[in-house]
Amino acid sequence: MPKNLTPRHVEHEQVGILLPCHSCMISIAFDDIVHLEGIRNYTIFYLTDGSLQISARTLKVFEQELPFKQFYRTHKSHLINLNHLYQYDTDEHKFAIMSNARKVLISRRKRKEFLSRILLSSTPTDL
Incomplete structure (x- = not known):
């Protein structure tokens, strides 16, 4: 990978993310993540099944690891x-x-950029 590209600019082939737990790693599919909330140096994952997962990593770290096309930072904490x-x-x-x-x-x-982003990601069948 060229040095001037960050992982955020590279297309992801993976379908999920690994979160460190107390004594294990938890695999979470990107599609199972509804949203993330950053609180200081912790990130809370809100999942489709209603459960929560907490990680001792910042939201910024996950922003760079998650696929750009699928995830959007709406606020410094979300x-x-x-x-x-x-x-x-x-x-x-x-x-x-x-x-x-x-x-x-x-x-x-972020509102103007957010609206542009959701309008661009919508297809005529979504509208």
């Missing part, structure tokens, strides 16, 4: 899986509503 975006709150323009019914904050500075 990273969402665009495949699990259920609704965008157009009244207040502040929240993405996810498939697990959780509201995820979209920062003011």
Whole structure:
């Protein structure tokens, strides 16, 4: 891999991520991740089955490891899986509503880019 490319710019062939646990590694498929929330040096994974996984790594680390086309950083504390975006709150323009019914904050500075991103990722059948 050329030195000027970071893992974020490389197409991922993998279908999931490994999270270190107390005495093991947990494999989580990208499609099973609804969104991630960063709290200080920890990241909480919200999964499709309703469970949570906590990692002692920062959100920034996971942002670089997850596929760019599928995940978007909406706020300094949130990273969402665009495949699990259920609704965008157009009244207040502040929240993405996810498939697990959780509201995820979209920062003011990211709103325009977020809208462009979801419009570009939509196909005519999605609209």
